[in-house]
Amino acid sequence: MTALKKQRIDIRLNEDEKSLIEEAAAFRNQTVSQFVLSSASQLASEVVEQHHRIVLAQDAWSAVMNAIDNPPAPNERLRSAATRLNLLD
Template sequence: MPQEPARTARIEARLAPDVLALVKRAAEIQGRSVSDFVVSAAQEAAHRAIEETEIIRLSVAGQKAFADAILNPPAPSEGLKRAFASHRRLIREVR
């Protein structure tokens, strides 16, 4: 059986009585301590929050449009050409 990592940090939270009762009930249903339940729930929520910001989900139509834009990029607009030329001048001045 793998050894659990040592817990070295402590966190406190103030809960409304009805929220605490809900958390206790959920922990009981899963046969876990309130502390274990809260840590697990917080970890799952943290993973979800990070995933939502790091992973882009596209519909099938969005995937096709993305792939098409990469495989067949549009010609650069006049504004993009000016920006590129400006960037090139700036880089030359810095060097």
């Protein structure tokens, strides 16, 4: 059983926009609500995914991979931080 839908979004649109959405919903054999919800949800997922993904240029990617493959030796600050962290345990 699906969860009861209790949330609502109200939008205002002009006559041309409404007609276009109604026509598109009819082509998909959906109600206007189904069409708007599925379209908005799909776009929202894409936008969120794009903002969660890190895209690097090739030279930046190479620098990251090089740093992972060849990490620098720990300096005094890093050794000191590791010591403080161990003292917290």
